[in-house]
Each structure stands twice: as structure tokens, then as C-alpha cells.
Amino acid sequence: MSRKVMSKVELEERREELIAAHKAETRRNQKTASLSKKERKYLGIGRDEGRATVRHLRMNSKKVNLLTGLIRGKSLQDALAIVEYSSNAAAQPIKKLLDSAAANAVNNNGLNPERLYVAEINATEGPTMKRIRPRAKGAASWILKRSSHINVVLRESEEEA
Structure with a gap:
């Protein structure tokens, strides 16, 4: 089931409505109105932030979250x-x-580096590698080598820094 991608004329007619629906607060179990990448780019959604992600960092997410x-x-x-x-x-x-x-925010979106702040940052659990440690009497136990994914979003603050 494919979704119809709106034309530029339709996007321009419904601009305010689409931006309001995209930024609206929703409950956790509700799905937000999704826009295609082309639609988000045309409406300028996401041009006010800089994002970066690191995946499969060989460190427990609990330690990163500290x-x-x-x-x-x-x-x-x-x-x-x-x-x-x-x-x-x-x-x-x-x-x-x-x-x-910060480099993404400045180079891709032209934001002011002095006014950037950490809007969102979180570390989630990545894949766990399982290894075996031999124990007494032929037994074995698991060694869990955990990893994490970290996402960060920088936005420009409204007041002067």
C-alpha cells in the first residue's frame, strides 16, 4: 500500500495545516502524520536543527546515559x-x-553556532554480543558485551546567547 505524494501546488495550499500537524504533540500510542522526505524538504521541516548519530558504540547504554x-x-x-x-x-x-x-547545523542549515543548544540527546540499547566464559566442572556462563546507539539534536535558542 503506497501513499500518494503531494504535488508542490497541494503542499503550498496546505502548508500551515501540514506543518501544524507535523509539530503537534501526540500521545505515545498515536502515530504522527508522516510526510515523505521530499515533502519535508519542500516545507522546510528539519532545517532548524543539526542532527548526528553514532551506532554500535561498544559501551553499555546505561553508562552513556549518565x-x-x-x-x-x-x-x-x-x-x-x-x-x-x-x-x-x-x-x-x-x-x-x-x-x-554542530558542523551539520552550521554547514547544512546555516545556523548560528553560538546560539546552539542540546535539544535532544539519548542513548538506546544496541545489539548485544554474547560470548562464553568456561566455568568449573564443564559449565559455562554468558558474557554480554553490550553496545549502544546515541542520537543528538542541536537547535538554535530563541533568546540571544
Whole structure:
């Protein structure tokens, strides 16, 4: 079942309605109105942010979330300072991720780097590699080598930084 992609004329006629429907808050079990990539690009949705993702990071997501909770909602400069002086093992990958998201925001969308803040950052569980550790009397136990995926979204703050 394929969805009809709207023409530019239809998009222009329904512009305000589509943008409002796309940004509307929904309950967790409701599906948001989905637009195709071409429709989002034409309407300019997503041009106000910089995104970056790292996948399959060989680190437990619980350990990564300790650091992501500290920088969520902070300005980009504050977040980079926190990460720079953190002893958490996830600090270096998160610093690279923040730099990448900032570069995407500035180069792709023309945002002001001084006004960027960490709007969203989360670490989710990635695939787990299972290994075996031999034990006494011929038994074996599992070693779970966990990994995580980290997503970050930077947006421009409304007030002057």
C-alpha cells in the first residue's frame, strides 16, 4: 500500500495545516502524520536543527546515559566543557558526536553556532554480543558485551546567547 505524494501546488495550499500537524504533540500510542522526505524538504521541516548519530558504540547504554543526562538542555559550549572534563568513558564519542551535529547545523542549515543548544540527546540499547566464559566442572556462563546507539539534536535558542 503506497501513499500518494503531494504535488508542490497541494503542499503550498496546505502548508500551515501540514506543518501544524507535523509539530503537534501526540500521545505515545498515536502515530504522527508522516510526510515523505521530499515533502519535508519542500516545507522546510528539519532545517532548524543539526542532527548526528553514532551506532554500535561498544559501551553499555546505561553508562552513556549518565553523561547524556548532564548535557541535555545545555548550550553547546557548556555541553562541550562538561564532556571535555568528564572522566566518563563515553566522553570522547559524545564530544565527537556534538562536534559533528554542530558542523551539520552550521554547514547544512546555516545556523548560528553560538546560539546552539542540546535539544535532544539519548542513548538506546544496541545489539548485544554474547560470548562464553568456561566455568568449573564443564559449565559455562554468558558474557554480554553490550553496545549502544546515541542520537543528538542541536537547535538554535530563541533568546540571544
